[in-house]
Amino acid sequence: MALTAPVASNNPSGAFERLLTIMDDLRMNCPWDKKQTLESLRHLTIEETYELSDAILSGDMTEIKKELGDIMLHLVFYSHIASETNDFNVTDVLNSICDKLINRHPHIYSDTHVNDEADVKRNWEQIKLKEGNKSVLGGVPASLPALVKASRIQEKARGVGFDWENKDQVWAKVEEELQEFKEEFNIADETAIDKEKAEGEFGDLLFSLINYARFIDINPEDALEKTNRKFIKRFQYLEQKAKEHGKNLHDMSLTEMDVFWEEAKKV
Incomplete structure (x- = not known):
């Protein structure tokens, strides 16, 4: 017998409750979801994070929204699995990050004064050391x-x-x-x-x-990735032009290839 799908909500708390309900349903009834563990999801989460990164660099807001949803599902999934062993649940996770943010922003939630972003970062690292980190x-x-x-x-x-x-x-x-x-x-x-x-x-x-x-x-990572994408685009243009001229890159001289490469820079 099919379950009744929870309806969409127009407010954050309602939408989050909908996701939690769906997660409960999947974990109980879907053969694939029932099998998953923290370890089995790990590589998938890494993949989803890279997909979000790609969407951000592409400036595709629709894809960004989609990938954020995928990552949020993974966070809920991990929390659900941990709740089954009574280690923690999603409420613990949310309260933990809220407590952390309050504690590390004393210039917002206490009487600490900061002059700029550098002061905020300096306080953040000092607080982490007080929390037990042995090294910055x-x-x-x-x-x-x-x-x-x-x-x-x-x-x-x-x-x-x-x-x-x-x-x-x-x-x-x-x-x-x-x-x-x-x-x-x-x-x-x-x-x-x-x-x-x-x-x-x-x-x-x-x-x-x-x-x-x-x-x-x-950001050196962003800079290098943009250069990677630029190179890929130009190289694929070179490949396409060689094909259109009935040539194989292996048989072309560097001088011949450079003609198409210079064209690619103008595209």
């Missing part, structure tokens, strides 16, 4: 992609005052790291390089560039 960097997930991790490490260090004073100093560091890398990997010299050492210098160079990006308010 302890909250940076080990599994974060390296580019994102570098940004988070630098932001957190800045939160406690460990930072350059101005962007000129940071750029000087970029140039210093570039020179050190060039010394390890001289393009005019065919001598075999110490790969491990060169890799270390290249990592230092990337880290310093990410630091400079932070000083000029550029």
